[in-house]
Amino acid sequence: MKIHTILSPQLFSLFAKDIANKQVLIIDILRATTSMVVMLENGAESVKPVAGVEEAMRLKNENPALLIAGERNGFKVDGFDFGNSPQEFTEEKVQGKSLVITTTNGTQALSLSLEASHIWVGGFLNMDALVKVIANTQKDVYLFCAGWKGHVNLEDTLFAGAVADALVKLGGVVSDDATRAAMGLWGIAQDDLQGFLSEASHVQRFQSMHAESDLDVCLKFNTSNKAVAYENGVLVAIPS
Amino acid sequence: MKIHTILSPQLFSLFAKDIANKQVLIIDILRATTSMVVMLENGAESVKPVAGVEEAMRLKNENPALLIAGERNGFKVDGFDFGNSPQEFTEEKVQGKSLVITTTNGTQALSLSLEASHIWVGGFLNMDALVKVIANTQKDVYLFCAGWKGHVNLEDTLFAGAVADALVKLGGVVSDDATRAAMGLWGIAQDDLQGFLSEASHVQRFQSMHAESDLDVCLKFNTSNKAVAYENGVLVAIPS
Numbered sequence: 001m002k003i004h005t006i007l008s009p010q011l012f013s014l015f016a017k018d019i020a021n022k023q024v025l026i027i028d029i030l031r032a033t034t035s036m037v038v039m040l041e042n043g044a045e046s047v048k049p050v051a052g053v054e055e056a057m058r059l060k061n062e063n064p065a066l067l068i069a070g071e072r073n074g075f076k077v078d079g080f081d082f083g084n085s086p087q088e089f090t091e092e093k094v095q096g097k098s099l100v101i102t103t104t105n106g107t108q109a110l111s112l113s114l115e116a117s118h119i120w121v122g123g124f125l126n127m128d129a130l131v132k133v134i135a136n137t138q139k140d141v142y143l144f145c146a147g148w149k150g151h152v153n154l155e156d157t158l159f160a161g162a163v164a165d166a167l168v169k170l171g172g173v174v175s176d177d178a179t180r181a182a183m184g185l186w187g188i189a190q191d192d193l194q195g196f197l198s199e200a201s202h203v204q205r206f207q208s209m210h211a212e213s214d215l216d217v218c219l220k221f222n223t224s225n226k227a228v229a230y231e232n233g234v235l236v237a238i239p240s
Numbered sequence: 241m242k243i244h245t246i247l248s249p250q251l252f253s254l255f256a257k258d259i260a261n262k263q264v265l266i267i268d269i270l271r272a273t274t275s276m277v278v279m280l281e282n283g284a285e286s287v288k289p290v291a292g293v294e295e296a297m298r299l300k301n302e303n304p305a306l307l308i309a310g311e312r313n314g315f316k317v318d319g320f321d322f323g324n325s326p327q328e329f330t331e332e333k334v335q336g337k338s339l340v341i342t343t344t345n346g347t348q349a350l351s352l353s354l355e356a357s358h359i360w361v362g363g364f365l366n367m368d369a370l371v372k373v374i375a376n377t378q379k380d381v382y383l384f385c386a387g388w389k390g391h392v393n394l395e396d397t398l399f400a401g402a403v404a405d406a407l408v409k410l411g412g413v414v415s416d417d418a419t420r421a422a423m424g425l426w427g428i429a430q431d432d433l434q435g436f437l438s439e440a441s442h443v444q445r446f447q448s449m450h451a452e453s454d455l456d457v458c459l460k461f462n463t464s465n466k467a468v469a470y471e472n473g474v475l476v477a478i479p480s
Contacts, residue, residue: 014390150254154417177394
């Protein structure tokens with residue numbers, strides 16, 4: 001199993017031909033893929049990621065029982081039921097509900113990856129479950145960092161490094177310099193992830209948005225034992 | 241002085257509007273920007289980088305005294321006087337000569353950067369001289385890694401990290417996660433650069449091309465005290 005890392009959607013075109021029939025892991029730690037896992041962990045009946053605000057609104061108009069979630073530039077979209085904070089998706093609010101989510105970066109990365117045979121979604125909160133399903137699937141894997149508006153960011157890169165590190169221990173083969181870079185950074189950050197990230201652009205943006213408590217949720221390990229897959233247009237929880 | 245890092249030409253469009261009237265440092269350690277510095281260090285009268293093989297051939301047809309250098313996919317172009325190994329450009333061969341160079345990645349990054357007010361060129365071999373002129377110029381700087389066919393590579397990223405680290409000590413301000421990542425990697429690689437790079441894609445490509453001795457030239461510090469600038473279509477040595 002070869003391991004590649006796509007450091008931002010802006011680099012995706014270099015890999016577009018390669019991902020067909022392979023595994024892709026979508027990484028948007030702050031906060032899209034973290035929130036998607038929380039929704040399913042807290043009992044959402046279904047979660048559908050869509051690329052645009054308009055599509056989310058249209059689905060809600062067709063089915064008013066749907067709950068729609070999303071942000072643009074980090075803020076909740078007007079008229080939506082939720083923003084993109086993982087803390088909003090409590091069991092009380094999402095259990096048994098059908099949700100739609102659209103985000104700046106995470107759903108974009110997802111929509112680019114449809115040629116893959118397996119699309120996984122998640123973050124630190126379900127890392128062990130993700131590593132297990134990826135290793136079991138055995139196909140080459142592309143760790144796809146959603147980044148921030150095309151830019152490489154530290155938190156997604158670090159998670160790619162963490163997953164690569166775990167997969168190498170299970171026989172995976174590092175296959176590009178981006179993966180080597182991500183693993184190198186993970187090596188220096190892993191003992192103090194929050195400290196290492198304290199200077200990161202996205203973390204500073206969160207602090208300015210008074211959303212620091214989200215960071216704790218997004219950077220905590222293995223609070224969920226569910227891998228999440230994107231299949232037939234919706235996210236599905238796969239217990240490990 | 242703000243410090244940004246562009247990890248590959250594929251990411252350049254995110255910065256295209258920002259570089260106007262700023263400084264850009266073009267980094268293609270293996271081997272274009274290293275070779276450009278060697279040419280000037282060894283007394284070339286002028287060095288003109290061009291984007292295409294055809295343009296180099298046309299210039300040579302117009303002026304047969306020109307020496308043309310370049311590679312595609314790492315190999316010397318048929319009919320050229322030189323490939324792209326820094327060891328080819330000896331004092332004996334280049335002193336007083338006018339050279340033209342075209343390479344896969346380095347000249348591409350250069351041609352993207354023409355809106356900048358200052359374009360610097362180099363690598364580990366003239367690092368101190370580059371840091372000095374960049375710090376003296378005081379404008380925001382973009383460390384532009386040429387990468388490999390759009391992909392991020394380790395050696396260019398590490399040099400960006402090394403330069404950023406030196407500029408921070410002179411008052412520069414790290415301004416994006418790509419720079420933070422590059423500096424983090426430089427921190428772990430600096431005590432054993434060749435060892436750290438031994439797994440890198442580009443280094444392995446060199447080993448398969450039997451060009452390992454080029455690595456020593458490209459990874460040695462400060463064998464030249466000349467910063468190199470790109471001005472009016474040609475490279476100019478600026479003694480420090």
